[in-house]
Amino acid sequence: MQRGKGMKFVGDSRVPASGRKPNIPKDYSEYPGKTEAFFPNFLLKEWLVGAVFLVGYLCLTAAHPSPLERLADPTDSGYIPLPDWYFLFLYQLLKYEFVSGDYVVIGIVIIPALSFGALLLAPWLDRGPERRASRRPIASGMMLLAVLAVVYLTWEAVENHDWEAAAEQGEMLDDEAAELAEQVDTEHEGYQIYSDQGCIACHGDQLQGSGAAGPSLFDTQYDVDTIKNIAVEGIGEMPPGLFEGTDEELQILAEYIASGGGAQEGESGEDGASAEDAAGEETTEESDEE
Structure with a gap:
């Protein structure tokens, strides 16, 4: 056989393979029990799950109404504010001496910036292909440290807050x-x-x-x-x-x-005036009778 005759390089993209089928995905019916139609099967399940969560939230709202306080008074300098639970760790952090007062910039700018910056840089700091947490010490250590810090600071904020004083200051007037x-x-x-x-x-x-x-x-x-x-x-x-x-x-x-x-x-004043008028009328009636 001479070179170049009767040979076909099917791996070469420049040579089309004979009998190539169009790239059409297989129908989901070819995988019974593993796939389903998006509409209406999958979409109906999503709606049902969403309805269950919605009803659950409505029940929680009815059972535990929002803890409203009285109208805000901008002149009340003694009011002790309390953020929502997901900001309690930052609220507690700003109570410490090294991140408050003259060093408040460290607590409100530098530490949050370093924390969120570390999360953004995590994919570049640990680029290993492993998916197990034990084999990714840098990313796992950073995440574990962040979780422990948030949990500890949130716990300290809840423990050290004067809940009785907070309820008293926010109590609505009858x-x-x-x-x-x-x-x-x-x-x-x-x-x-x-x-x-x-x-x-x-x-x-x-x-x-x-x-x-x-x-x-x-x-x-x-x-x-x-x-x-x-x-x-x-x-x-x-x-x-x-x-x-x-x-x-x-x-x-x-x-x-x-x-x-x-x-x-x-x-x-009105009562006094009416009393004086009544006394005057009584005096006049007595004088008329005499």
Whole structure:
């Protein structure tokens, strides 16, 4: 046989193989029990699984409503915020001395950047073909370290948080207290003094209080003289010397707080006027009878 005659290089892409079949995927029916039609079989299963999870979430929502708190008060400096559970590890991290205060940039920028950067670089740091975790020490070690750190910091955040104080500061006002808070006269001169002296930071913008930071003042049982003494000398966790106004301003502020933010003052004024009118009518009737 001479060279070049009767030979065919089927491995050469330049020579088409005779009788080559078109590249058509086999029908799923050729693999019974291993494949199924996308519509409607597979799609129906996906919808059923999704419906089960949706019903489960709705049941959890009905059984455990969202833990809503009262309306946000931007003047409440004593409010202790708490992030969602998936950010608790960062919340706890910022409590440590070496990542807070003057070093807060380390906690909020450098450490998170290094952590997420290590995750992004993991495919290039460990390029081995092995799929077993025991044979990929670099990637497995980085992942194990990250998981342990997140679990530990989250646990510490939950253990060290004052849940009773958090529930108290976020407790909603009842109907009676909300009605009294709405009646607070914010145009009163006493309210301006109340705001200028910084009382609003602990006792709220409507004298409703702010949980652990300060009690409500619109239903206080103290009289004017007692309130003046507390404003100057303090009481409980309230330190002395917070009031820095004049004696006249102190008197106005004490009368304003004692009247429940001006709400009871108007009512008492109306009652007093009606009482005087009634007394006047009785006097007139007695004089007419005589």
